[in-house]
Amino acid sequence: xxxxxxxxxxxxxxxxxxxxxxxxxxxxxxxWTSDTRGSGSKIGDVLxxxxxxxxxKFEVKALKPxxxxxxxxxxxxxxxxxxTEITFSLSTDEVQTLARFRHSGxxxxxxxxxxxxxxxxxxxxxLKDLLEKSKGHPAPNDVEINHN
Amino acid sequence: xxxxxxxxxxxxxxxxxxxxxxxxxxxxxxxWTSDTRGSGSKIGDVLxxxxxxxxxKFEVKALKPxxxxxxxxxxxxxxxxxxTEITFSLSTDEVQTLARFRHSGxxxxxxxxxxxxxxxxxxxxxLKDLLEKSKGHPAPNDVEINHN
Numbered sequence: 001x002x003x004x005x006x007x008x009x010x011x012x013x014x015x016x017x018x019x020x021x022x023x024x025x026x027x028x029x030x031x032w033t034s035d036t037r038g039s040g041s042k043i044g045d046v047l048x049x050x051x052x053x054x055x056x057k058f059e060v061k062a063l064k065p066x067x068x069x070x071x072x073x074x075x076x077x078x079x080x081x082x083x084t085e086i087t088f089s090l091s092t093d094e095v096q097t098l099a100r101f102r103h104s105g106x107x108x109x110x111x112x113x114x115x116x117x118x119x120x121x122x123x124x125x126x127l128k129d130l131l132e133k134s135k136g137h138p139a140p141n142d143v144e145i146n147h148n
Numbered sequence: 149x150x151x152x153x154x155x156x157x158x159x160x161x162x163x164x165x166x167x168x169x170x171x172x173x174x175x176x177x178x179x180w181t182s183d184t185r186g187s188g189s190k191i192g193d194v195l196x197x198x199x200x201x202x203x204x205k206f207e208v209k210a211l212k213p214x215x216x217x218x219x220x221x222x223x224x225x226x227x228x229x230x231x232t233e234i235t236f237s238l239s240t241d242e243v244q245t246l247a248r249f250r251h252s253g254x255x256x257x258x259x260x261x262x263x264x265x266x267x268x269x270x271x272x273x274x275l276k277d278l279l280e281k282s283k284g285h286p287a288p289n290d291v292e293i294n295h296n
Contacts, residue, residue, distance in 0.1 A: 003152075003154070005154070005265070006151070006153070006261055006262040007262055007265050007269070008259060008265075008266055008293075008294070009266060009293050010294025010295050010296065011294075096295045101262070111246075113154055114154040114156035114248055117155050117265075118155045121265075122269070122273070125270070125293070145156075145157050145273070146156070146158025146246065147158050147243045148158065
């Protein structure tokens, strides 16, 4: 048994622009965490997402321009996240690009898992704002979901 | 195999106030949908959540004041939701009440499921704002997650 987060947003932006926002550190830094390092443009690249002193790293496992971004959490970082995988699947309809988000491979249905799912939702809204209003709200200026 | 949404928020409010916001139609109307009808204060009650001409009904299955709210979707409403169950489990730490949300029993990992998960996240933020700032953003003034 494993658990996963499933979310979806639609943004008025091209699939190419959404793909850039998911692969270029400079763009990732504008919606997820301001301190994004590494590289995400080819398979095997490692992206580093820093939150103060804490860093979560993901290795790029698959990329299809304008269609798919697939990462896997490396062995560094939070124990519960190790080996979990993230995919962003992009599709379009008449008016928007839809970004379907999955974060799979969680071993336990824990509070931390529910917390991360909630944070992901706020970061996807940040991505939508970046794409549509040219301004996201990345950490450390992210939306608060609790008081920890 | 079934799928579920897991989310959590923390709000600076008492468990009793959070429980009220999850059981009283007048309070539910201030964070989920402005047109909330029915009753949610005892087991067997049915709550009606109206979004324009569409109505989603939930029957109250369990209640523990300040601790738990459990609903089950009735046979009316969206096919994919029929029989799904929602629980809000409340707990506290030094500074807040944590509300753990689960929406379980989804038969398919569909786009609609991902869409609903994302909407739930925005409504939980609305609940948090209602509890802390006395102002939620219920439908039809809810946060847009796409352009449908």
